[in-house]
Amino acid sequence: xxxxxxxxxxxxxxxxxxxxxxxxxxxxxxxxxxxxxxxxxxxxxxxxxxxxxxxxxxxxxxxxxxxxxxxxxxxxxxxxxxxxxxxxxxxxxxxxxxxxxxxxxxxxxxxxxxxxxxxxxxxxxxxxxxxxxxxxxxxxxxxxxxxxxxxxxxxxxxxxxxxxxxxxxxxxxxxxxxxxxxxxxxxxxxxxxxxxxxxxxxxxxxxxxxxxxxxxxxxxxxxxxxxxxxxxxxxxxxxxxxxxxxxxxxxxxxxxxxxxxxxxxxxxxxxxxxxxxxxxxxxxxxxxxxxxxxxxxxxxxxxxxxxxxxxxxxxxxxxxxxxxxxxxxxxxxxxxxxxxxxxxxxxxxxxxxxxxxxxxxxxxxxxxxxxxxxxxxxxxxxxxxxxxxxxxxxxxxxxxxxxxxxxxxxxxxxxxxxxxxxxxxxxxxxxxxxxx
Numbered sequence: 458x459x460x461x462x463x464x465x466x467x468x469x470x471x472x473x474x475x476x477x478x479x480x481x482x483x484x485x486x487x488x489x490x491x492x493x494x495x496x497x498x499x500x501x502x503x504x505x506x507x508x509x510x511x512x513x514x515x516x517x518x519x520x521x522x523x524x525x526x527x528x529x530x531x532x533x534x535x536x537x538x539x540x541x542x543x544x545x546x547x548x549x550x551x552x553x554x555x556x557x558x559x560x561x562x563x564x565x566x567x568x569x570x571x572x573x574x575x576x577x578x579x580x581x582x583x584x585x586x587x588x589x590x591x592x593x594x595x596x597x598x599x600x601x602x603x604x605x606x607x608x609x610x611x612x613x614x615x616x617x618x619x620x621x622x623x624x625x626x627x628x629x630x631x632x633x634x635x636x637x638x639x640x641x642x643x644x645x646x647x648x649x650x651x652x653x654x655x656x657x658x659x660x661x662x663x664x665x666x667x668x669x670x671x672x673x674x675x676x677x678x679x680x681x682x683x684x685x686x687x688x689x690x691x692x693x694x695x696x697x698x699x700x701x702x703x704x705x706x707x708x709x710x711x712x713x714x715x716x717x718x719x720x721x722x723x724x725x726x727x728x729x730x731x732x733x734x735x736x737x738x739x740x741x742x743x744x745x746x747x748x749x750x751x752x753x754x755x756x757x758x759x760x761x762x763x764x765x766x767x768x769x770x771x772x773x774x775x776x777x778x779x780x781x782x783x784x785x786x787x788x789x790x791x792x793x794x795x796x797x798x799x800x801x802x803x804x805x806x807x808x809x810x811x812x813x814x815x816x817x818x819x820x821x822x823x824x825x826x827x828x829x830x831x832x833x834x835x836x837x838x839x840x841x842x843x844x845x846x847x848x849x850x851x852x853x854x855x856x857x858x859x860x861x862x863x864x865x866x867x868x869x870x871x872x873x874x875x876x877x878x879x880x881x882x883x884x885x886x887x888x889x890x891x892x893x
Contacts, residue, residue: 581741587783588739588751592774594653595785596733596757603759604731605713605723607637615722617696619711621704632715632722643690643716655777655784690714690721733757736769740839747778748786752839754794761793763829768794771840771870792840792870799828801864801882802847808879813858813889819850826850840870848892856892 600606613634618627635641639649651659691707693715704711713727739751755761756769771791776783807815815821820828831850837843842865849858868881875881 581744584741584744584749584751585739587776588741588749588753588774591653591776591783591785592735592739592751592753595774595788596735596755598649598653599759600731600733600757601637601640604729604733605727606729606731607635607640607723609633609635609637609723609725609728611725614725615693615698615715615717617693617699618701619704620701627701631725632717633725635714635721635723640721642719642721646721653785655779655786658784658786690716692716693722694718731758736767748776750775752791760790761795763795763827765827765829765832766793766795768834768837768843770794773871789871792866794834794837794840794843795829795832797866797870797877797882798832798834798843798845798847798864800877801866801884802828802832802845802849802860804877804879804882805862805884806849809884810889817851818857819852819854822852823854826854841866844886859888859890859892861888862886 611633615632617630617632619630620627638645640646647659647663650662654662691709691711693702694717696702713724715722715724734756735753736756737752737754739753741749741751743750751774753772753774754769755772756766760770760772770793773787773789773791774785775787775789777786778784779786803820806813806818807821819826828847831848833846835844835846842863844863845861847860848856849860851857862884863886864882864884866882868875868877
């Protein structure tokens with residue numbers, strides 16, 4: 458893809474993203490959001506140098522961007538809709554799944570080609586646009602590969618009965634034909650992935666898990682999130698619709714997608730509606746003529762496994778210019794803010810807090826309790842620190858304490874070798890009170 462095409466896509470992607478940002482809320486969601494917003498309104502504001510999620514506050518902690526005229530007009534119109542729509546629209550901005558809007562392209566700025574041989578200033582518009590376009594394309598692809606959020610024809614279906622030598626009992630599987638233009642066939646899928654990833658990364662993805670999926674083909678575990686079973690879907694063309702299939706005879710593990718007579722089919726039970734969002738602007742680092750990197754926070758599966766996160770996981774994208782086109786060459790997974798905040802809170806009450814017995818708290822005994830349900834990240838400074846409010850529950854799941862603090866992380870969020878412990882963080886501005 459040439460630069461002109463790359464940049465022209467940006468406006469359309471922004472429009473599509475804005476249209477997806479404001480779903481209609483259920484009554485339960487409205488009540489939950491109103492309760493959260495009321496609580497946040499009564500809490501002290503976080504450090505203004507951090508990225509804050511208060512309504513009406515200016516996003517900081519990242520570089521500011523000037524919006525083109527159409528964005529300002531669209532923003533004004535959106536504001537009018539929010540006022541008219543009341544809580545169904547306006548309070549959506551407080552939804553814990555909301556993201557920082559990505560409409561930041563400045564049409565009046567001077568955009569130069571990164572191939573000119575002149576090193577661009579850090580954070581320059583040309584790299585931001587490239588990072589924006591490719592990372593959003595990546596998010597869309599991940600949504601289809603992992604969440605199976607694809608258009609499909611229920612009237613064109615296949616049924617197979619799977620069994621194995623170890624498990625003789627047959628299990629019924631229903632697959633429906635994918636109609637998504639980019640995923641209609643396995644070849645189309647490969648083309649779509651090739652538009653985003655470098656040749657090296659594509660080779661790793663499509664050559665992994667074909668024959669010996671436990672051998673040396675498996676890359677570093679840091680890449681594990683990329684390996685959807687869709688990359689090497691099983692070809693079922695030799696089997697008739699309604700037939701029995703011994704999974705021991707398959708070339709590799711059965712996944713959500715199969716190929717059949719040149720078309721791609723998806724397991725009907727695996728389809729789920731989801732929206733992949735980045736919650737920060739691209740932060741450009743290490744830019745040069747033929748490569749650069751960017752940090753972004755991703756708030757979608759498989760980078761977050763909870764539906765209750767607002768900030769998500771810090772990712773590092775490495776980009777290279779290959780055959781005069783920019784591609785993603787590597788992705789590293791960093792800190793998940795909510796997950797590490799939960800670890801710090803649990804560790805604090807277990808090892809540092811006085812006056813409250815750890816064994817009397819719900820997270821001390823209930824392994825199924827997800828504390829991120831009760832965590833609100835008020836603001837954060839990249840992955841270095843965050844200001845947090847958390848409801849602490851007793852053993853009967855009732856609200857027991859209100860916990861406020863600023864958590865400072867000492868460890869490298871991209872280093873996953875060492876288990877998280879007390880040496881990886883410290884707290885300041887701690888406030889604990891009984892819930893009313």
